[in-house]
Amino acid sequence: MRLIDRLFGRGRIYQNLSEEIRAHLDERIEFLMARGMSRADATALARRAFGNVTNVVEQGRDVWEWPTVESFAMDARYALRQLRRTPALSATIILTLAIGIAATTTVFSWARTVLLNPLPGAGDAGRIMALETTTSSRVP
Amino acid sequence: MADDATRDLFPGALEMMVLRLLKQEPLHGYALVQRIQQASRNLLQVEEGSLYPALQRLLKDGLVSAAWGVSSTNRRVRVYSLTRAGARHLTNEISSFERMFQGISMILALEDR
Numbered sequence: 002m003r004l005i006d007r008l009f010g011r012g013r014i015y016q017n018l019s020e021e022i023r024a025h026l027d028e029r030i031e032f033l034m035a036r037g038m039s040r041a042d043a044t045a046l047a048r049r050a051f052g053n054v055t056n057v058v059e060q061g062r063d064v065w066e067w068p069t070v071e072s073f074a075m076d077a078r079y080a081l082r083q084l085r086r087t088p089a090l091s092a093t094i095i096l097t098l099a100i101g102i103a104a105t106t107t108v109f110s111w112a113r114t115v116l117l118n119p120l121p122g123a124g125d126a127g128r129i130m131a132l133e134t135t136t137s138s139r140v141p
Numbered sequence: 142m143a144d145d146a147t148r149d150l151f152p153g154a155l156e157m158m159v160l161r162l163l164k165q166e167p168l169h170g171y172a173l174v175q176r177i178q179q180a181s182r183n184l185l186q187v188e189e190g191s192l193y194p195a196l197q198r199l200l201k202d203g204l205v206s207a208a209w210g211v212s213s214t215n216r217r218v219r220v221y222s223l224t225r226a227g228a229r230h231l232t233n234e235i236s237s238f239e240r241m242f243q244g245i246s247m248i249l250a251l252e253d254r
Contacts, residue, residue, distance in 0.1 A: 014197075017207075021170060021219045022193060028171045028216060052190030060194040064201050 018061045022054055155187060155195050156204075157238065160223060160231040163205060167222035169212060170196065196221060204230050 026047050033043035051057070084091045119126050162168060162176050170192060177187045199205040204227035210220040223231070 017209075017219060018193065018197065024169075024216065024218055025171045025189070028214070028218075050189060052188065057190045057193050061197040064194060064197040 014065055015058065015062060019054075019058050022051075022057060026051060026054075150185075153234065154238075155191060156199060157231065157234045158185075158187075159192075159195060159199065159221075160204060160227055160234070163221055163223040164228065164231060167220045169210075169218035169220050171218070172212070173221075199227070202230075203227075 026044075029047040029050070030040070030043045033046060034040060038046070048054070120129065123129055158177060159173060162173060162180070168176060174187055174189055174192060177185055196205070196207075199221075200207060203224060205221045206224050207219050207221050209217060212218045212220075
């Protein structure tokens with residue numbers, strides 16, 4: 002249950018966190034304005050005191066991250082982005098792999114039917130013989 | 142705000158103080174910052190930016206719980222309160238911190254030869 006909560010409650014966590022930080026800044030700004038500061042000054046000061054909001058939200062997220070799965074997904078996304086950045090190279094590589102796999106598959110399926118599989122209908126392949134007939138008229 | 146005169150807290154110190162304050166009463170983030178400053182008579186000033194990640198860690202470990210509520214100034218805030226696991230954790234933290242502090246003090250109090 003906690004796992005499901007964690008997987009699907011994610012968006013909620015981030016939203017709560019950023020909303021919370023916004024409320025925090027508002028409260029600070031109001032406090033400073035009550036002491037006679039202008040809104041602009043108060044906002045600037047509050048933000049400076051708080052530090053980088055995006056950074057803080059991100060750090061808060063990191064706490065909840067599920068390291069292996071999420072970093073794997075991140076790596077996969079990164080790989081896809083790299084592939085898209087160099088389409089010609091990617092196409093070449095994909096085509097090479099495709100032709101390679103296709104050729105190997107073809108050769109192997111031929112070898113299997115012709116060389117490896119027992120002849121269909123033959124109980125004992127070792128005893129198969131070729132029969133030929135000759136006629137006397139061919140003898141010189 | 143890292144002047145020469147200020148120094149970083151050791152790891153876990155902020156969490157321990159947050160838990161201790163929440164043991165008194167449930168508080169929201171902004172109030173926690175104020176409380177730490179007041180209760181330490183301005184000796185400690187918590188970096189606001191580091192408070193929220195710390196709260197997230199405590200939430201994740203189940204040491205505190207959070208709920209949206211309304212503050213005394215009629216503001217929608219997220220109020221944190223101590224869970225039973227949090228209270229237990231706090232007791233352990235305090236006793237291990239006291240041992241550490243005692244050890245350091247004994248060394249610092251050595252007499253010169």
